[in-house]
Amino acid sequence: MQTKSCGQYKIADKEFGQLKTLIKELTGINLTEQKKMLIVARLSKRLRVLGLSSFAQYYELLTETGNSSEIIHLINRITTNKTDFFRESHHFDFLKEVVLPRFYEEGMKNGRRKLRIWSAGCSSGEEPYTIAMTLQEFFHDKTGWDVKILATDLDTEILAKARNGVYSQDIVAPIPSACLRENFKKGVGANNGLFMVKDKLKRMILFKRHNLTSEEFLLNEQIDIVFCRNVIIYFDEATKTRVINHFHDALRDDGILFLGHSESVIANDGRFKLIGNSTFCKTAP
């Protein structure tokens, strides 16, 4: 029987191995030995809430057939949701100065005045709302364009936060003040210190739960731009390759893929070419 130490449960190697395999199957997230203590800390609270005395009991509960609600709790505890408004801001400069003008010019020529952007692994919404603010700024003096963002994440709790679109003062700090005034309502009374995303921005985004490692068919039209930043870093090489191939299929020819600063498409080389800082353009199929 496992014991609690300092409010935390102990985990045997076999139990860590079982959980690691289950988590990889469910999310693609590849837990290394170094993550063991972090996982124990995150899950100990859940074991306590459930009144369980060991990780063996927890694993049994998770693998009981039909226990999908506990699986959702597990996933929500395991994901790392760190994000920021205008994170890696050079991507939004590149979007505004290079990518959008190119797509705009093409659209004006060929009549496809439509733009579809996917924020894959959107966390609490800072990334899709930053994309939406950048699009607002670019399209504010242009009419007749149908511009939409699909924002997906696997974690149901973080997605609810994203949909809600309410942030504290320290979280909105990276947003330039004019942009903040334009796109957020300042809370008063009980909401003092909070900033709520305005409806005009929310209307541009569809939030949806989606697992990037699943084969579930999500899109019914081609995507122009994919943001998948700081997500595949948690996957092993085979999963990374599969997910990037999926983006290749989802993107239109010459579509753009933004990855996080330490991520690349090396294994999928030839399918994408580097055109900027961790920014890739789809090449021939």
Ligand SMILES: C[S@@+](CC[C@H](N)C(=O)[O-])C[C@H]1O[C@@H](n2cnc3c(N)ncnc32)[C@H](O)[C@@H]1O
């Ligand atoms: C570190 S955050 C990155 C957020 C944002 N893209 C950014 O760069 O600021 C990673 C997000 O990926 C999500 N994620 C992890 N595995 C996923 C999967 N298999 N499918 C979809 N989302 C996943 C997590 O829930 C988390 O919110």
